[in-house]
Amino acid sequence: MKAVPLIVCVLIFLSACRSTVSTMKVDADSIKPNNNNMGYLLMGVETNNDLKHIDIDGPSSIRLTHADLKKGTSYVLIPLLAGDYQLNNIQFNYYFKSRLKDQDVWQFEIKPETISYVGHLEVSTKGFYVFYSSIELVNRSTEALDFMLEDFPSILESRTMFYGGPGEDDYFQFIESLGE
Known part of the structure; x- marks a missing residue:
C-alpha cells in the first residue's frame, strides 16, 4: 500500500518535466494529415548574445536550447500540441535568468x-x-512569411499561417485572400 503514493509522486514528477526540442531542419511536414491536435510553432528569436535556454509552458512544456538560440536572428519551427502556451523563463547564461510574469504579453496560441x-x-x-536585459515579443509577420517561403516552402504549401501571438493581426489571412 505504501507503493501507491510513491508511484503517484513519480508520475506527477515525470509529467512536470520539460521536453528539450530543436527546430526543424528539413522541409518535410512531420504532422500527419487531419491530426486535429497538432500544429506548428514558428517563433523568431533575435538576440545580441547566445542564450542558454527558453522555457515554454502549455499542453507540452518544452525547452528551447542554446543550439537554436545563438547570437543574431534565427527562427524556431517545431510541431506542438495545439493549445495555449506561455513563455515562462529565459536563461541568459549560467548566472542570470528572467522569469516572464506578465501573462498577457507572453501568451500565445x-x-x-x-x-x-x-x-x-x-x-x-x-x-x-x-546585468540588464530588455525582452520584447514583437510582430514581424512579413519577415516570418519570407522565412517560410524561402526555407520551408512545402510545409507552407500544405498549411495555412496564423498569427497566434499577443494582439491581433490578419496579415496572413489578407495575403491568402490575394491568392484566391
Missing part, C-alpha cells in the same frame, strides 16, 4: 493543422556585474 507564428522574441543584454 498554437492552432491545430496550421503554422502559428507567435512573434519575434527580441532579447538584448548588457553588462556582466550589473
Whole structure:
C-alpha cells in the first residue's frame, strides 16, 4: 500500500518535466494529415548574445536550447500540441535568468493543422556585474512569411499561417485572400 503514493509522486514528477526540442531542419511536414491536435510553432528569436535556454509552458512544456538560440536572428519551427502556451523563463547564461510574469504579453496560441507564428522574441543584454536585459515579443509577420517561403516552402504549401501571438493581426489571412 505504501507503493501507491510513491508511484503517484513519480508520475506527477515525470509529467512536470520539460521536453528539450530543436527546430526543424528539413522541409518535410512531420504532422500527419487531419491530426486535429497538432500544429506548428514558428517563433523568431533575435538576440545580441547566445542564450542558454527558453522555457515554454502549455499542453507540452518544452525547452528551447542554446543550439537554436545563438547570437543574431534565427527562427524556431517545431510541431506542438495545439493549445495555449506561455513563455515562462529565459536563461541568459549560467548566472542570470528572467522569469516572464506578465501573462498577457507572453501568451500565445498554437492552432491545430496550421503554422502559428507567435512573434519575434527580441532579447538584448548588457553588462556582466550589473546585468540588464530588455525582452520584447514583437510582430514581424512579413519577415516570418519570407522565412517560410524561402526555407520551408512545402510545409507552407500544405498549411495555412496564423498569427497566434499577443494582439491581433490578419496579415496572413489578407495575403491568402490575394491568392484566391
